[in-house]
Amino acid sequence: MNDATRHPLDLLPFLVNGTLSAAEREQVERHLAACAACREEAGFLRALKDGVRAAETAGPGELGWQRLQRALRQDGRSPRRRAPGWMKLALAASLGAVVLQTALLLDRSGDRVYRPAGEQTTGAVVQLRFRAQATEAQIRALLQAVGGRIVDGPGALGVYRVQLAVDPGDTGALRRRIESLRAQDAVVTHVAPD
Amino acid sequence: MTADPHQAWLDAIAAGDEAAMRRFYETYAGAVYAFALRRLDEPAEAADLLHDVMLEVWRKAAGYQGRSRVRTWLLGIAHHRILDRLRALGRARRREDPEADAAAHPDERGNTLAAVAGAGDARQVRRCLDGLPAIHRQVMHLAFYQELSYPEIAAVLGCPSGTVKTRMMHARRAMKRCLEAAGLGA
Numbered sequence: 449m450n451d452a453t454r455h456p457l458d459l460l461p462f463l464v465n466g467t468l469s470a471a472e473r474e475q476v477e478r479h480l481a482a483c484a485a486c487r488e489e490a491g492f493l494r495a496l497k498d499g500v501r502a503a504e505t506a507g508p509g510e511l512g513w514q515r516l517q518r519a520l521r522q523d524g525r526s527p528r529r530r531a532p533g534w535m536k537l538a539l540a541a542s543l544g545a546v547v548l549q550t551a552l553l554l555d556r557s558g559d560r561v562y563r564p565a566g567e568q569t570t571g572a573v574v575q576l577r578f579r580a581q582a583t584e585a586q587i588r589a590l591l592q593a594v595g596g597r598i599v600d601g602p603g604a605l606g607v608y609r610v611q612l613a614v615d616p617g618d619t620g621a622l623r624r625r626i627e628s629l630r631a632q633d634a635v636v637t638h639v640a641p642d
Numbered sequence: 643m644t645a646d647p648h649q650a651w652l653d654a655i656a657a658g659d660e661a662a663m664r665r666f667y668e669t670y671a672g673a674v675y676a677f678a679l680r681r682l683d684e685p686a687e688a689a690d691l692l693h694d695v696m697l698e699v700w701r702k703a704a705g706y707q708g709r710s711r712v713r714t715w716l717l718g719i720a721h722h723r724i725l726d727r728l729r730a731l732g733r734a735r736r737r738e739d740p741e742a743d744a745a746a747h748p749d750e751r752g753n754t755l756a757a758v759a760g761a762g763d764a765r766q767v768r769r770c771l772d773g774l775p776a777i778h779r780q781v782m783h784l785a786f787y788q789e790l791s792y793p794e795i796a797a798v799l800g801c802p803s804g805t806v807k808t809r810m811m812h813a814r815r816a817m818k819r820c821l822e823a824a825g826l827g828a
Binding site for chain 2 (some may be wrong): 458459461462464465467468491493495496497499500501502504505506507508509512515516520523575603605
């Protein structure tokens with residue numbers, strides 16, 4: 449089958465998305481000029497391309513960037529940002545305050561509900577999303593009730609990873625704990641094993 | 643190959659420029675997220691994958707050597723991350739079809755008007771896309787959403803160009819069948 453009679457169906461999607469080489473495009477367009485069936489097919493592919501683009505969902509947007517920015521700054525490679533001398537002093541003071549607050553927080557090990565992600569953990573971990581209307585007091589009470597500690601998050605979609613005081617191998621206990629979390633539907637909207 | 647205009651951003655990112663990273667994120671986050679979502683199905687998984695890919699860009703921007711467009715390089719990173727994630731989830735081979743060659747011909751085209759009517763409805767297109775085997779959905783996404791050429795899609799997926807064209811033919815036929823049914827049913 450030569451170029452004049454072969455239907456270039458394998459190239460039509462790439463004619464429609466505008467990525468064929470000049471030689472391929474010329475070959476396909478020459479065929480289309482003489483082939484009504486392929487012109488119709490190209491019309492379908494154009495409609496399909498528009499449909500595929502419209503069907504895609506937007507990403508996490510600004511929340512995703514903020515999450516990434518936190519990670520960049522924890523990454524150990526200093527971002528290249530120029531700061532005047534007074535800002536450096538203010539930054540040093542803020543950092544000192546953060547270190548102090550962190551030390552105080554970690555010292556209250558008896559009732560803490562947050563544990564840094566890098567710290568050694570042993571309990572089973574679940575994914576949990578809180579209701580937007582849930583108060584800090586409700587969240588704290590819930591975590592304390594199930595022996596839970598936040599070990600990561602929130603992710604871009606507001607999901608936290610929460611470590612429970614349950615042996616990961618004890619599937620029955622874990623299932624019961626998840627059921628009790630799900631029952632708290634005034635505070636949480638989503639609970640799933642990690 | 644002409645140098646990608648966004649290569650300068652990667653040079654700046656490699657030097658630790660956070661503002662360049664932000665511009666890069668704003669430009670490409672949507673593309674990476676949509677690509678990941680097409681394969682992982684879960685918005686939370688796709689958001690996590692986007693985060694991981696962008697963090698890898700931050701750490702490895704100096705590794706970009708200008709052999710392909712920045713978009714192709716980036717989606718190649720995303721593709722490998724997606725495969726890692728699918729393996730971890732135990733569903734790497736979900737709904738994949740054998741690579742039989744498609745001897746498609748316009749005579750098989752059926753009711754094109756009905757298919758075009760279906761293609762105008764984004765929800766219907768999404769429903770039909772979701773019904774495709776993952777590898778076919780992926781090439782359709784890369785061709786029509788990311789607007790990559792077939793050699794670029796082959797580079798992203800690490801397969802021959804002929805395989806890309808074959809998968810696209812399968813995907814096109816399946817989408818047409820699905821959209822025809824929707825268009826006729828309307």
